[in-house]
Amino acid sequence: MKKIIDKIPLKLIFLFLLLGIFLMLFVKNDAFLYRQPIVRIDSAQLLHKNKITDSFQNEDTSYNQKLVGTVLNGKYKNKKVTINNSYSDSQAMDKKYKKGQQAFVIIHKNPNLNVTIKDYKRDVPIVFVLFLAISLMVIFLKMSGITAIGSIVVNTLLFILALLLNNHGNGAGVVIIFSILAIVFSTVTLTMILGFSRQMWITLCSTLACTFASVLIGLAVFSVTHEKGIFYESMQYVTQSPRPLFLAGTLIGSLGAVMDESTDIISSLFTLKNEHPQISKKQIFKSGQNIGKSIMGPLVNVLFFIFMGETLPMAILFLKNGNSWGYSFSMNMSLGMVQSLISAIGIVLAVPVSSLLTSIFIKEGGNK
Amino acid sequence: MSSIALLGIILLILMVLVGGWQGFNSFISLLLNFGFLFLSIVLISFHLSPLFVTLVVGTILLSLTIFLSGVNDETGKLAFYSSLLVLCILVILIIPIEYWSQVQGFGLEDSDDLEGMSLMIGINFVKISIATAVLSTLGAIAEATMAIASGLGEIKEQHPDISSKRLLFDGFFIGKQIIGTTLNTLFFGLFGGMLALFIWFFGLNYSFGNILNDKVFNAEFIIILFSLIGVIISIPITSVVIAHNWKNKHI
Numbered sequence: 001m002k003k004i005i006d007k008i009p010l011k012l013i014f015l016f017l018l019l020g021i022f023l024m025l026f027v028k029n030d031a032f033l034y035r036q037p038i039v040r041i042d043s044a045q046l047l048h049k050n051k052i053t054d055s056f057q058n059e060d061t062s063y064n065q066k067l068v069g070t071v072l073n074g075k076y077k078n079k080k081v082t083i084n085n086s087y088s089d090s091q092a093m094d095k096k097y098k099k100g101q102q103a104f105v106i107i108h109k110n111p112n113l114n115v116t117i118k119d120y121k122r123d124v125p126i127v128f129v130l131f132l133a134i135s136l137m138v139i140f141l142k143m144s145g146i147t148a149i150g151s152i153v154v155n156t157l158l159f160i161l162a163l164l165l166n167n168h169g170n171g172a173g174v175v176i177i178f179s180i181l182a183i184v185f186s187t188v189t190l191t192m193i194l195g196f197s198r199q200m201w202i203t204l205c206s207t208l209a210c211t212f213a214s215v216l217i218g219l220a221v222f223s224v225t226h227e228k229g230i231f232y233e234s235m236q237y238v239t240q241s242p243r244p245l246f247l248a249g250t251l252i253g254s255l256g257a258v259m260d261e262s263t264d265i266i267s268s269l270f271t272l273k274n275e276h277p278q279i280s281k282k283q284i285f286k287s288g289q290n291i292g293k294s295i296m297g298p299l300v301n302v303l304f305f306i307f308m309g310e311t312l313p314m315a316i317l318f319l320k321n322g323n324s325w326g327y328s329f330s331m332n333m334s335l336g337m338v339q340s341l342i343s344a345i346g347i348v349l350a351v352p353v354s355s356l357l358t359s360i361f362i363k364e365g366g367n368k
Numbered sequence: 369m370s371s372i373a374l375l376g377i378i379l380l381i382l383m384v385l386v387g388g389w390q391g392f393n394s395f396i397s398l399l400l401n402f403g404f405l406f407l408s409i410v411l412i413s414f415h416l417s418p419l420f421v422t423l424v425v426g427t428i429l430l431s432l433t434i435f436l437s438g439v440n441d442e443t444g445k446l447a448f449y450s451s452l453l454v455l456c457i458l459v460i461l462i463i464p465i466e467y468w469s470q471v472q473g474f475g476l477e478d479s480d481d482l483e484g485m486s487l488m489i490g491i492n493f494v495k496i497s498i499a500t501a502v503l504s505t506l507g508a509i510a511e512a513t514m515a516i517a518s519g520l521g522e523i524k525e526q527h528p529d530i531s532s533k534r535l536l537f538d539g540f541f542i543g544k545q546i547i548g549t550t551l552n553t554l555f556f557g558l559f560g561g562m563l564a565l566f567i568w569f570f571g572l573n574y575s576f577g578n579i580l581n582d583k584v585f586n587a588e589f590i591i592i593l594f595s596l597i598g599v600i601i602s603i604p605i606t607s608v609v610i611a612h613n614w615k616n617k618h619i
Contacts, residue, residue: 034577052488060488091494092473092487104581119476123580125469129593136600137547144544148551155552159559159566167570178563185556193548221374229370237477237564237584239571245564253560260549264515267545293387297394297437298514299553301401302507306557306595308405309504310588313473313496314481319413320489329406334372337402339561341375344398348382348391 009139016135020128027127031072031102038121039069039081039105041097052088056322062088067097067117076107081115092317095120151192155185171240178248182255183208189259199270202361206262206354211255214346215247218338230338234331246335254343257303261350265292269358281359288355296351300344307336307343390438397436404429405503415491418499419463426455426502433510439518446613447517450606451509455502457605458509458598462501469590472497475583477568501591508554508595512602515546520610532615539607550599558592 031038047064054060067083083105087094097103102121108114137145162181166174186207194200222230232242268291269284279287311332318328379398383391408425412418430451435444466472473493474482519542520535559566562585569579579585 035575036577054486054488056486056489058486058489060490062488088488090473090487090489090491092489093475093478093482095470119581119583120470121581122469122471122583122586123577125465126580126586126590129465129469129590129597133593133596133600136597140540140600140603141544141547144547148548151548152551152555155555163566163570166567171567174567189552217378218375221371221378225369225371225374227371229372235564236481237568239564239568242564245567249560249563251560252563253557255560256549256552256554256556259556260553263549264546289386293390293394294438294518295511295515296383296387297390297397298433298507298511300394300398301433302511302553303557304398304401305405305504305507306554306591307561308402309500309591310561312409312500312503313493315409316413316491316496317474317482317485317487317489319409320491321485325406325410333406336561337372338375341372341379344379345375345382348379348386351386 012139016139020131020135023131024124024128027124030123034073034104036104036118037074037076037107038072038102039083039115039117040072040102041067041069041099042080043068044097044099056320058320060088060090062086063096065097069103071105071107072102076113079113081105081107081113083115083117085117092313147192151189154188154192158184158188171245174240174248175244175251178252179212182211182251185252185255186259190263193263194267198361198363199266202357203259203262203266203354206266206350206357207255207259210258210262210346210349210353211251213349214254214258214342215251217345218250218342219247229330229334231330231334235335246339250339250342253303253307253339254346257299257343258346258350261292261296261299261347262354264295265351265354266358269355270362273362284359284362285355288358289351292351292355296347299347300340303343303347304340307340308333311336387438393436393438397432400432400436401429404432408499408503412491412496412499418491418495422499422502423459426506427452429503429506430455430510433507434514437514439514440521443514443517443521446610447510447513447606450517450602450609451513453605453609454509454513454598454602455506457601458505458594459502461597462594463498465590466494466498466501469586470494471583471587471590473583475587477565477582477584497587500587501594504591505595505598508550509598509602512543512546512550512599513606516542516603516606517610520607524614530614532611532618535614536607536611539610540603543603543607547599547603551596554592554595554599558588562588 045066047066049061049063052060052062064086067085069081071077071079071081085097087096104118104121105115106118134149162177166177186204190200190204235242265288269288272287273279315328315332318332380395383395404425408421411421431448434448516539520539523538565584
């Protein structure tokens with residue numbers, strides 16, 4: 001037992017704890033970095049409350065509160081202001097403010113300092129969760145964690161570049177831009193994980209072939225069924241033509257999972273070949289199938305829960321607004337479902353494709 | 369026929385061709401997962417406590433995903449126990465952070481979609497956001513615990529007299545291998561699933577500060593971070609559970 005305790009990297013944990021405290025203190029007091037005025041609530045007082053029943057017999061309570069706060073930045077710094085805020089029990093788009101919380105506000109000059117609340121300042125909790133994830137990754141996984149974080153940082157920068165390009169062309173070539181991005185993403189990521197090796201090239205080919213094949217299968221299905229049951233008008237936050245946007249999103253969304261599956265299968269097969277150099281091509285293909293079929297199910301579910309989970313609040317709102325189950329599903333979950341299914345097809349295709357590619361292209365003798 | 373039905377049939381055929389019975393089971397598990405997810409939406413809209421619904425449905429979904437994936441009983445059982453432990457720790461983390469970050473419900477970007485809808489539905493959206501976060505992380509938890517449990521299962525089979533300490537070390541080694549690609553699955557899922565929103569941010573010139581405080585983005589972003597934390601803590605938890613079980617068996 002003592003040995004295990006010795007292995008716990010106490011110094012590293014202490015370092016991250018210290019770093020974390022400084023970071024939180026900084027973010028809590030970073031109002032000077034923002035151009036929008038920020039107010040710290042000094043006191044909150046409930047004025048009155050009202051029972052409300054809407055046209056669908058939903059019962060709720062609305063509240064009015066009087067907030068007194070101090071402006072933390074900009075022209076009106078240190079000025080005391082009074083704000084009226086209303087909120088409900090549901091808090092779908094409003095929220096109850098408490099003493100000590102900070103919020104972005106809009107200050108109207110006329111007739112005299114009139115302040116309305118815009119949104120809660122939530123950078124402290126967000127930075128906290130992000131920092132927690134990064135610390136855990138470095139503490140538990142050391143170098144592998146740092147490499148993984150590095151590859152995400154690089155990919156995020158590439159993603160931003162693609163968004164800039166898309167914005168520049170007003171969304172005309174969104175599918176092409178994100179197809180190229182998919183190729184760059186996977187090349188960069190796999191090079192970072194595997195280096196320039198035969199294994200990396202096989203994984204790259206498998207990843208790209210299966211991702212694009214799954215989207216093409218999706219397109220074929222769309223044209224056979226005339227996109228019945230797909231409601232592009234239900235897509236949220238759309239600022240450009242929704243159909244290509246949806247395709248581009250599906251492509252990027254399934255890429256990571258297909259890469260995950262291909263990497264797992266191919267690296268297991270390379271290890272196998274190293275341990276048993278005499279293994280035949282046919283056996284390699286068969287082992288690949290065996291490894292792949294047990295991991296494809298869970299991986300399909302990872303994306304399913306991510307794509308479908310986010311639809312929960314809106315689906316509940318639809319149901320509570322008197323819509324049928326079918327309509328609530330179509331308007332909120334059908335696109336996520338299509339995305340999940342297309343990426344699932346890509347993940348399943350990766351099993352035979354990566355097994356086949358490895359069995360053909362792996363070097364005799366089994367060296368990387 | 370609707371596109372979803374045809375895509376589903378193609379997926380079923382492919383899964384059976386590739387995985388035989390096991391593939392068929394994976395498809396059934398996906399169908400059941402959808403059924404239970406939809407059921408939890410309906411139950412929450414009937415005013416059942418979102419947290420209670422999530423914990424019950426979450427446990428069912430984890431067991432479905434793990435036991436229908438075709439691992440052997442022993443490995444499946446250990447993976448399931450580990451995933452429950454991970455789920456408990458995550459829930460304890462998710463509840464205060466959802467209250468703290470206040471990313472519930474809808475943001476200003478949703479205004480168009482909400483036109484004509486009543487938001488006063490009498491269900492606390494913070495609780496719904498907790499349910500959403502917990503349910504969204506289930507897939508990642510199940511995948512990570514299973515990957516480590518089946519990897520260690522293989523090692524136990526090949527080296528029946530391995531020490532439990534060595535097993536613990538191997539668990540971390542497997543974890544280091546899966547973390548890089550799992551991170552990609554999660555983040556590319558985020559990029560792809562929220563592409564429209566990111567384009568909106570760029571089109572309307574959101575600043576870094578705007579995005580860092582944006583309700584809609586952060587609701588999704590912290591879910592990805594929760595999933596990531598779930599995957600990371602799955603590594604020590606699953607390794608310890610399996611090593612402990614191994615030690616008890618061999619003394």
